[in-house]
Amino acid sequence: MSKVVENPYSFFAIAGICGVVLLIVLLKRRGQALLYFGVRMGLGAIGISVVNKFLAAHEIMATVGINPISLLTVGILGFSGFVLLYGISFCKFL
Numbered sequence: 001m002s003k004v005v006e007n008p009y010s011f012f013a014i015a016g017i018c019g020v021v022l023l024i025v026l027l028k029r030r031g032q033a034l035l036y037f038g039v040r041m042g043l044g045a046i047g048i049s050v051v052n053k054f055l056a057a058h059e060i061m062a063t064v065g066i067n068p069i070s071l072l073t074v075g076i077l078g079f080s081g082f083v084l085l086y087g088i089s090f091c092k093f094l
Helices: 008-057 068-077 079-093
Strands: none
Touching: 008 068, 008 079, 068 079
């Protein structure tokens, strides 16, 4: 017959290890999402700057400011947020 180990801490050790593994998986997914958000925000700021310079060279006054709200919009929505910002800016001409 097998002998049952009656260690009261074994349950907590197994539960703790499972919790740590679950935490690592969640942080990995969240970390990846934060990385993508940061990349989109950085590329969006560069894109806004380039398009603003292009529009200024062609004397079109439809610029978008680089501020926390516009960076947050581009960071969350990506390219569609970029187009949205310029769409709102171009609506001034209608």
